Amino acid sequence: MSEKSLPNVIVIGAGGVGVITAVSLCHRGRSHVSLVVRSDYEHVKEHGYSISSCDYGQLMGWKPHNLVKSVEGASNDGKFYDFVVVTTKNIPDGPVGSTVPEVIRPVIESNHRLNSSRQTNVLLVQNGLDIEKDIHKAYDSHDYNLVVLSGIQLIGSTKIGKGVIEQVGKDHLSVGPFDPKDDRAIAAAYVFIDLYNNEGHNRVTFDSEVRYARWRKLMYNAVINTTTALVGMDVPRCLQFGVDKVGTEENIFRPGMREIIAIAASEGITLNEKDLDFFCNISKDLMFKPSMCVDFLNGQLMELETILGNPLRIAKKNGVSTPVLFMLYHLLYMVQNKLKESKGLLKFDEKKARIVE
Amino acid sequence: MSEKSLPNVIVIGAGGVGVITAVSLCHRGRSHVSLVVRSDYEHVKEHGYSISSCDYGQLMGWKPHNLVKSVEGASNDGKFYDFVVVTTKNIPDGPVGSTVPEVIRPVIESNHRLNSSRQTNVLLVQNGLDIEKDIHKAYDSHDYNLVVLSGIQLIGSTKIGKGVIEQVGKDHLSVGPFDPKDDRAIAAAYVFIDLYNNEGHNRVTFDSEVRYARWRKLMYNAVINTTTALVGMDVPRCLQFGVDKVGTEENIFRPGMREIIAIAASEGITLNEKDLDFFCNISKDLMFKPSMCVDFLNGQLMELETILGNPLRIAKKNGVSTPVLFMLYHLLYMVQNKLKESKGLLKFDEKKARIVE
Structure with a gap:
């Protein structure tokens, strides 16, 4: 498959969870992966990541297909991001600019401008309840052609230094629709599972009962x-x-x-x-x-x-x-x-x- | 009055509260005051206390009548302490040796040895409920001829350095018997009030309803x-x-x-x-x-x-x-x-x- 035919995935949040998420997607090789790296950008651009992973072994100088400095930057490169994977903390009472709806806004809006008839899938790999509601409040699902998916991850992975990731607990991600009756979301969840699944390395399952x-x-x-x-x-x-x-x-x-x-x-x-x-x-x-x-x-x-x-x-x-x-x-x-x-x-x-x- | 005829008071705990308690007793001049100073002993022995007090003004090089390094030490100087005033924290779950019954043990025992028919009055200037019970549990009141008094103090006083005390809130001490029907305790409370009361400086009142x-x-x-x-x-x-x-x-x-x-x-x-x-x-x-x-x-x-x-x-x-x-x-x-x-x-x-x- 040429790069052009692959779905684009952007992973927002380059902590222990986000980097292993990007590694998993790249390992599978069925998507083109952009990773938003903020504080470590210059270091990772030059040296790549040093990753010690119980799922993927020792990876030295590892980089995703595309390294971006900000979500804003990613939104200016002309790509339509089919999957927006959010692995940041979810703190709605934090600074306005760092709430999830605002963090993803640049790509949601650029997707909307690039092709309003193509579906954007937002996958929230985050803790807590009712986290999808703030997304629905910020973006009309129909207008933005938006689907919101739930990701619940069991993993032990930590950023222990600049560009250094240590994964000690195996990755098990369960993906499903927040709304169990939303057929488009169900289909999108299965698509993502296929992009993420690495037999013998990680574990990814469909969750029909997210709530x-x-x-x-x-x-x-x-x-x-x-x-x-x-x-x-x-x-x-x-x-x-x-x-x-x-x-x-x-x-x-x-x-x-x-x-x-x-x-x-x-x-x-x-x-x-x-x-x-x-x-x-x-x-x-x-x-x-x-x-x-x-x-x-x-x-x-x-x-x-x-x-x-x-x-x-x-x-x-x-x-x-x-x-x-x-x-x-x-x-x-x-x-x-x-x-x-x-x-x-x-x-x-x-x-x-x-x-x- | 000669020193011999004055009642002996030992103040245990030389923090902000304990030092002002000793100052108040000395100012009144109706008792002979021993103060137990542990960590600051050498400093205070040489230089005395520097006290800035809203009740007594600036006192430089202030010392009580008798400065002792430990309760143990005080118990060896042959004095009968009529009043044992405890201004330490009361932490029954702390180290065994620093619970109140153990801290006062040397003077209680030496009083008992010196004169078992003379009354020892323990005044607990401390927070909390049921604090007298541990004393009664440790010492038979009859055998030790012991009375336990309650002191509730409103004061703002802090030790801000080695031998340096700053009192910003006026001292109001209310003294009373834990057992409101104990006539000996009532009488002892009134005696202490007279030893402590400095008209125009501090305030000391009798409390008939300690509980x-x-x-x-x-x-x-x-x-x-x-x-x-x-x-x-x-x-x-x-x-x-x-x-x-x-x-x-x-x-x-x-x-x-x-x-x-x-x-x-x-x-x-x-x-x-x-x-x-x-x-x-x-x-x-x-x-x-x-x-x-x-x-x-x-x-x-x-x-x-x-x-x-x-x-x-x-x-x-x-x-x-x-x-x-x-x-x-x-x-x-x-x-x-x-x-x-x-x-x-x-x-x-x-x-x-x-x-x-």
Whole structure:
């Protein structure tokens, strides 16, 4: 196949996840892959990536087909991007320019200008609930001929230095339509799976019940991820450091997960009570700091709203009682604002003891 | 009066509070004052204290009558200490040797040896609930001829350097018997008040309802002090950084204080609902980090058990529902253990993901 006939994929977000996503697509060889690399651009342009991957081995000087410095830059090169893969954090309460709808805007608009009858598929490889709604709010699906896909990834991959990626946990990506009745989205998901699937290296599956999978993942993320962020410790310490060594599991983790089960049930999704044991047990021996904890310790904004704020809005709407999650949310909301202040995104006047509007 | 006829007072804890306590007693001149100074001993012995006090003005090279390096040392100088004033933090879950009963042991035992028929009065100028019980557990009141008094102090005083004390908030000490029916304790409280009272400088009052005052103070400390420690921020930021700027007050502070009111009620103490407004309002404009927040930020153990653990044990015994305080406690318990690990008081084996017993 010539390059011209291949679908164009742009991967936005060149962290541990984004780079392995680009590697997987390139390895398969059925798409032309552009990777947006911001801070490491000059380094990677000259030296390529050094990748140590449990899925693909040692890759020295690795580059995707196309290296771009910004989404804006990619939008000016005349390509129609069939798949826009977003692997950044999703922080709707962060700076306006870095919310997902704004980050992808240049390619969405250039696609629209280049060919308004060709379909643009946005794949959100991100945590949390209701993340597709902000995209639909920003772009009329019909007008922009837009399909939004969900990607839920299990992977252990980290950028450990400039242009250096270490993948220690195998990649399992599950792709599906946010709207299970959207035939175009279902078809697009299968197309992407074919572009991504590398037999014997990674694992990629079709997910017909994205919302179920996202709610299930929230049992861990809305409860365990959030708790570790609040106290700034890995999961086993949170468990062992609890009251009588059982307080964290019995009085935070399990009741919090039961609240997620109850909220999901309020919108007709039945989670499995047995997963309480599953999530508690995988936590006990895995010396691991979840993403929000890592972000907090690094002074970065946390994915608080997509992981905890959105589920709680549904709980409120449906009248579900959520005492544990509610406290975690209110406490983390303060911490998020503290992080915003430290990043200059919010100003507090100590003389007036008020936020500066 | 000659020194011999004056009662002996030993002040244990030479922080901002302890030093001003010693200054007040010396200023009055009706007692012979020993101050236990540990880390600053050599400096203070040579240079005395530099004190800037809103109650007593500038004091250069100030020294108490007797400067001692340790409680042990004081116990060897042949004096009977009529009043043992404890101004240290009260951390029953800290290292065994630094719990209050152990810290005072040398003088309690030497008093007992010197004269078992003379009364020893222990005054605890400390936060929290049920702090007298550990003293009674450690020393039989009859055998040791022991009276335990409560001191609740409002003061703004800080040790800002080696031998340097800055007092910016006036001293108001209220003294009373933990047991309101104990006539010996009532009498001892009045004696101490007379030793401490400096008309025109400080304020000292008799408190006939110590338990009420301690419960009332917990409305602030068990809720606001704890919350600020958990998120590591001063009180106005906690309020302003809450959800919609009202979430902290409406969903943590007020419900938490109502839980304190309910627990107090369960043991027959009626707190005033109006104090909810009082404590919320004093918080709004006072750029202030409460003690637990300061301790947390300095990597020091927090007074978690006397401020929050003990009230919650009463709640549990009496079947009072405390969802807010319960979450704060479980989260802070983890943080306390993190502080203990950082101080080497607890060991965690990362390979086994377990606390080392």
